[in-house]
Amino acid sequence: ETGVTQTPRHLVMGMTNKKSLKCEQHLGHNAMYWYKQSAKKPLELMFVYSLEERVENNSVPSRFSPECPNSSHLFLHLHTLQPEDSALYLCASSQESWGNEQFFGPGTRLTVL
């Protein structure tokens, strides 16, 4: 595997379910990001981790819970989501976090019923 991978690629869940999105980067980077992309809206930064510590949390509801166990892996735990949370969730990584080129994964298309 090369680059940034995300699983699953598609996810359908009910509002009472708990699920997790996984991101893995094979680039030796030390910063990782979660983005949300809703229809007809710009990409929105959700979380930034640098050296496995969270450095940015853009007022994201607590029903989204990130986890970064090491510099190669990033998770987004989901629980009690709302239909308006349906979106494409993209993971990215970079070498150091400020201003550097980010490499994106293919995204997880999430549908909340």
Add this chain to the structure above:
Amino acid sequence: KNEVEQSPQNLTAQEGEFITINCSYSVGISALHWLQQHPGGGIVSLFMLSSGKKKHGRLIATINIQEKHSSLHITASHPRDSAVYICAVGKYGGSQGNLIFGKGTKLSVKP
């Protein structure tokens, strides 16, 4: 008003045409990024620039810091260039990793 504005929102071109996509921003920046997003979602970084001009194959990106404006040009366009092109800026003095994104320009190149 968004801090990053792109124009046009949608663009249809014939194969072989020269294409220009524009990006204007209203904040001080450390760098500007051009990204390409194909149907299905995956995003590829095309350019990161803070001054002047960069070229990669048929793609050229320019930036004018004084005018707070950048352009992405595609020469000899091809149907495989069909994608959404996104401009993003790293805000000067902004939070770590915090890029501000434009809404994207959807390009369709017809054979």
